[in-house]
Amino acid sequence: xxxxxxxxxxxxxxxxxxxxxxxxxxxxxxxxxxxxxxxxxxxxxxxxxxxxxxxxxxxxxxxxxxxxxxxxxxxxxxxxxxxxxxxxxxxxxxxxxxxxxxxxxxxxxxxxxxxxxxxxxxxxxxxxxxxxxxxxxxxxxxxxxxxxxxxxxxxxxxxxxxxxxxxxxxxxxxxxxxxxxxxxxxxxxxxxxxxxxxxxxxxxxxxxxxxxxxxxxxxxxxxxxxxxxxxxxxxxxxxxxxxxxxxxxxxxxxxxxxxxxxxxxxxxxxxxxxxxxxxxxxxxxxxxxxxxxxxxxxxxxxxxxxxxxxxxxxxxxxxxxxxxx
Numbered sequence: 001x002x003x004x005x006x007x008x009x010x011x012x013x014x015x016x017x018x019x020x021x022x023x024x025x026x027x028x029x030x031x032x033x034x035x036x037x038x039x040x041x042x043x044x045x046x047x048x049x050x051x052x053x054x055x056x057x058x059x060x061x062x063x064x065x066x067x068x069x070x071x072x073x074x075x076x077x078x079x080x081x082x083x084x085x086x087x088x089x090x091x092x093x094x095x096x097x098x099x100x101x102x103x104x105x106x107x108x109x110x111x112x113x114x115x116x117x118x119x120x121x122x123x124x125x126x127x128x129x130x131x132x133x134x135x136x137x138x139x140x141x142x143x144x145x146x147x148x149x150x151x152x153x154x155x156x157x158x159x160x161x162x163x164x165x166x167x168x169x170x171x172x173x174x175x176x177x178x179x180x181x182x183x184x185x186x187x188x189x190x191x192x193x194x195x196x197x198x199x200x201x202x203x204x205x206x207x208x209x210x211x212x213x214x215x216x217x218x219x220x221x222x223x224x225x226x227x228x229x230x231x232x233x234x235x236x237x238x239x240x241x242x243x244x245x246x247x248x249x250x251x252x253x254x255x256x257x258x259x260x261x262x263x264x265x266x267x268x269x270x271x272x273x274x275x276x277x278x279x280x281x282x283x284x285x286x287x288x289x290x291x292x293x294x295x296x297x298x299x300x301x302x303x304x305x306x307x308x309x310x311x312x313x314x315x316x317x318x319x320x321x322x323x324x325x
Contacts, residue, residue, distance in 0.1 A: 002263035008256060013235045016260070020253045023242060027249075030239050033230075034163040038078030040227050044179070045074055047220045051182050053208045069168065070175040078161045081168060082154035090154035163231070164243065173231055180224040187217035 009016035013026055048067055056062045065071070072084055082090045149155035162168040191214060203210075230236065241248045302320050309318040 002260075002267065005256065005259040005263050008259060011234050012238055012252070012256075016256065019256045020249060023249050023252060026239055027242050030243060031161070031164075033236075034078050034161060037163060037227060037230055038073050038161075040223075040230075041070065041073045042075075042077070043223060044070065044220075047179055047183060047224070048074060050186075050208055050212065051179055053206045054182070054186075057205050057209065067175045067179060069162070069171045070179065073162060073172060078163050080154050080158060081160055081162060081165050082158035084162055084168065085158065088152075090158070091152040093154045093159045094149075095159050164240075166240070166244070169231070169240075173228065176224055176228050176231075180221055180228065183217050183221045183224065186212070187214050187221065190214040190217060 006016060009019070012023065014022035016022075048071060052066050055064060055066050069084075072079075076083065080090060080093060082093075149158070157165055162172060190212070238248075238252065242252070306318045306320055310316055
C-alpha cells in the first residue's frame with residue numbers, strides 16, 4: 001500500500017514528504033513550464049508551412065489559413081488571451097486572486113435606490129420614507145467579467161496565458177494533434193511501400209512538399225509528440241486542475257494522506273502479525289521439550305500397564321494400541 005502512495009505521488013511529480021507544500025510549489029513552476037512549451041512551438045514553423053502548402057495544393061484553397069492558434073504561439077510564444085483576442089500586447093495585466101473583494105459600494109457606483117430617510121421631506125408619508133415612485137426605473141445590466149476593462153488592460157480570462165486558459169489550451173492541443181496526424185500520414189506515404197498513385201500526385205506539388213524526406217517527417221512528428229505529451233501528461237492535468245481551483249490542492253492532499261494512513265495501518269498490522277508469529281514460534285519451542293517428556297512418560301506407563309495385564313492373563317503378550325500411544 002505504501003508503494004501505491006509513492007506511485008501516486010510520482011504521478012503528481014512530488015516526493016510525498018509534504019504533499020500540500022510540494023503541490024503548491026509545482027503550481028508556481030507551471031508558468032515557466034508553459035513558457036518552455038510555447039518556446040518549443042517556435043521550431044514548428046517548417047511543419048506548419050508544409051501543412052499549409054499541402055492544404056493549398058490538395059484542396060485548392062490558397063486563402064484558407066490552417067492552425068491559427070499554433071501559428072500565433074509559434075511566433076509570439078505563450079502570450080495572454082488578450083493579445084490573442086485583440087492582436088495587441090496589453091499594457092497592464094490584472095491577475096485576480098482568490099477571495100478578492102471587488103470593493104464596489106452602492107455610493108461609489110452611483111446607484112440611487114430611490115429611498116430617502118429624511119424625516120422633513122414634504123413628499124414623505126407618515127413614516128418619513130420616500131419610496132421614489134416618480135423616479136426613473138432602475139436598470140441593472142449583468143456584464144461578463146473583463147468586458148468593462150479599459151483599453152490595454154487584460155483582466156479576468158484575458159489576463160491568463162493561452163496555455164493556462166482551458167479553451168485556448170484545448171485549441172492549441174487540437175492543432176498540435178492535427179499537425180501530427182498530417183505529418184504521420186505523409187511519413188507513411190513517403191515510405192517504400194507508398195502508393196504509386198499518391199507519389200505521382202505530388203509530382204506537381206510545390207517544392208516544399210517534394211523536398212521532404214521520411215526521416216524529416218518522423219523527426220517533426222517526434223517533436224510534436226513531445227509537446228503533446230508534456231501538455232497532456234497526468235501530472236500536467238493535475239496542475240491545471242489546481243490552477244483552476246486552489247481547493248483541489250486540499251482534495252489531493254486529503255486523498256494522498258488517506259493512502260498514506262492506510263499504508264501505515266497495513267504496515268502496523270503486518271508488524272503485529274509478525275510479532276504474533278514470533279510469539280507462537282517461541283511458545284512452540286518452549287512446549288516441544290515438555291511434549292517430548294510427556295511422550296516418554298506415556299510410553300513408560302504403557303509398558304507398565306501391558307506388564308500388569310499380562311500377569312493377570314498368565315503371561316500372555318499384551319499390546320496397547322491407540323492414536324495417543
